[in-house]
Amino acid sequence: MYGCQQHLVKSSPEVMATIEYLCTEANKLTNCGIYYCRQMLFKAGRFVSKAELDFELKSNPHFKAIRSACAQQTLHCVIESFNSYARLAKMFTSGELTQKPRPPKYRKKDGLAVVSYPARWVKLVNEMLKFPLGKQVKAWFGIDHFLLPMPLNLDFKQVK
Numbered sequence: 566m567y568g569c570q571q572h573l574v575k576s577s578p579e580v581m582a583t584i585e586y587l588c589t590e591a592n593k594l595t596n597c598g599i600y601y602c603r604q605m606l607f608k609a610g611r612f613v614s615k616a617e618l619d620f621e622l623k624s625n626p627h628f629k630a631i632r633s634a635c636a637q638q639t640l641h642c643v644i645e646s647f648n649s650y651a652r653l654a655k656m657f658t659s660g661e662l663t664q665k666p667r668p669p670k671y672r673k674k675d676g677l678a679v680v681s682y683p684a685r686w687v688k689l690v691n692e693m694l695k696f697p698l699g700k701q702v703k704a705w706f707g708i709d710h711f712l713l714p715m716p717l718n719l720d721f722k723q724v725k
Contacts, residue, residue, distance in 0.1 A: 567725065572716050580711045583698070587631055588677035591639045594627040595678050596671050598643035603668055612651055615644045629701045631680065638681040643669070689721045 574584065601621055602613050613621075618640050622628050628636045646669040653666035672678065688695040693712040703709040715721060 570716065570719070572713075574713060576713060580713070583706075583708065583711045585677070586702075587635075587680045587698075589675075590627050590630040591635070591680045592672055592676045592678035594622070594625065594631070594636060594639050595643055596674075597622060597625055597627060598640045599646075599669055599671055602643060602647050606647070606668060612647055613644065615641050618644055629699065631702070632682070632686065632697060632699045634683050634686055635680050638683070639678065642679075684725050687724070689715060694721075 574581070576584075598618055601618060605611055605613050615637075619637050622636075622640060623633075628640075631639075650666055650668050653662060656662045657665050682696055686697055690712070692715050694715050695710050695712055697710045698708060
């Protein structure tokens with residue numbers, strides 16, 4: 566059984582700036598993924614797979630700006646949205662739905678998106694969670710990770 570817990574982050578201005586940067590890049594990457602998927606749907610009449618979207622956008626500057634595993638998670642959320650749209654469109658054509666569904670829309674240009682880290686990339690170091698950053702971020706900003714305090718009510722071994 567899985568659960569989800571929100572954790573209000575209060576940290577140094579540098580860490581907060583890093584997190585905001587990651588979330589803005591994830592938002593931009595999401596919009597790039599939506600654009601590619603919409604173009605393939607409207608121009609070629611087909612839906613894109615996760616692997617195809619990952620391959621097409623791996624050289625995108627927003628993909629490179631965050632850790633590749635996180636970027637792939639972001640793009641997979643785009644694919645899940647289009648898969649939901651495909652199922653709804655199929656239901657509409659069969660008469661199960663009365664309102665015609667619309668393809669996923671773009672996110673706000675200056676918005677923030679969720680950045681998901683696979684558990685294997687997050688380490689526990691001195692009661693702090695260590696989140697690694699991509700090589701590009703290290704080259705640009707000179708940092709390769711950021712730390713956040715581990716919530717006291719959770720067991721790190723059970724975090725997924």
